[in-house]
Amino acid sequence: MRTRLLLLALLPLSCKPAPEPAASPAPLSGRGIFMARCIACHQPDGSGLAGICPPLENSPALSGPPENLIRILLLGMKGGIVRHGSAYSGIMPAWRFDLNDGQIADVINDLCLRWNPGAPAITGEMIRRIRDETASQKLFPTASDPEVSESPNSLPPRL
Numbered sequence: 001m002r003t004r005l006l007l008l009a010l011l012p013l014s015c016k017p018a019p020e021p022a023a024s025p026a027p028l029s030g031r032g033i034f035m036a037r038c039i040a041c042h043q044p045d046g047s048g049l050a051g052i053c054p055p056l057e058n059s060p061a062l063s064g065p066p067e068n069l070i071r072i073l074l075l076g077m078k079g080g081i082v083r084h085g086s087a088y089s090g091i092m093p094a095w096r097f098d099l100n101d102g103q104i105a106d107v108i109n110d111l112c113l114r115w116n117p118g119a120p121a122i123t124g125e126m127i128r129r130i131r132d133e134t135a136s137q138k139l140f141p142t143a144s145d146p147e148v149s150e151s152p153n154s155l156p157p158r159l
Contacts, residue, residue: 027103028103029106029110030103030105030106030107030108030109030110030111031110033099033103033106033107033110034107034110034111037093037095037098038107041053041090041092042055042056046111046114046115048088049090050086051086051087051088051089051090052088052089052090053088053090053092054081054083054086054088055083055084056111056114056115057115058083058084058115059083059115059116060083062111062112062115062116062119063116063119066108066119066120066122066126067126067130069108069111070104070108070122070126070127070130071130071134072092073095073099073104073107073108074094074095074096074104074127074130074131074134075094075096075134075137075138075139075140075141076091076092076093076094076095076096076139076140076141077091077092077140077141077142077143078090078091078092078140078141078142078143079091079142079143080142080143080144081143091140094139094140096131096134096139100124101124101125101127101128101131102124102127104122104124104127105122105123105124105126105127108122109121109122
C-alpha cells in the first residue's frame with residue numbers, strides 16, 4: 001500500500017511535459033563563417049600562409065569581377081598562383097555543398113568590406129545564378145581554368 005501511495009505521489013513529477021528544445025544558435029555572419037572556416041589558411045588578418053595560401057589584401061579575386069570570386073568559393077581551387085612575386089600551391093575548399101547562397105554572399109561581402117570597400121554588394125540571388133551555371137563543372141579547377149580565374153581577363157593570375 002505504501003508503495004502505491006509513493007508511486008501516486010510521484011506520478012505528477014513523472015508526467016511533466018518535456019522541456020522545450022534549446023533554441024538553435026543564431027546563424028553565423030559572414031565574419032563568423034570566415035572565422036570558423038577560413039582563418040586556418042587565410043589567417044585572421046587575411047595575411048595567408050607562405051607558399052600555400054595567398055593574402056587577401058590586394059587580391060585580384062576581391063577586386064575583379066565578383067563572378068570569379070563566387071566561382072572560387074563554390075568550386076574551390078587548387079594551387080599554382082603567383083601573387084606579388086610569391087608562388088602559392090594550396091587548395092581552396094569548395095563551399096558549394098557546405099554553405100547556402102546567403103552565407104556565401106555574406107562571406108564575400110565581409111571580405112570586400114575589409115579588403116575592397118568600394119565593391120558592390122553581393123546578393124544570394126547572384127550566388128544562386130552562378131551556382132546553377134557551375135553545377136556541372138568540376139570541383140577544384142586550377143587558377144588558370146577560366147571558370148575560377150582570379151584575373152578579370154581569365155589569364156592565370158600574376159601580380
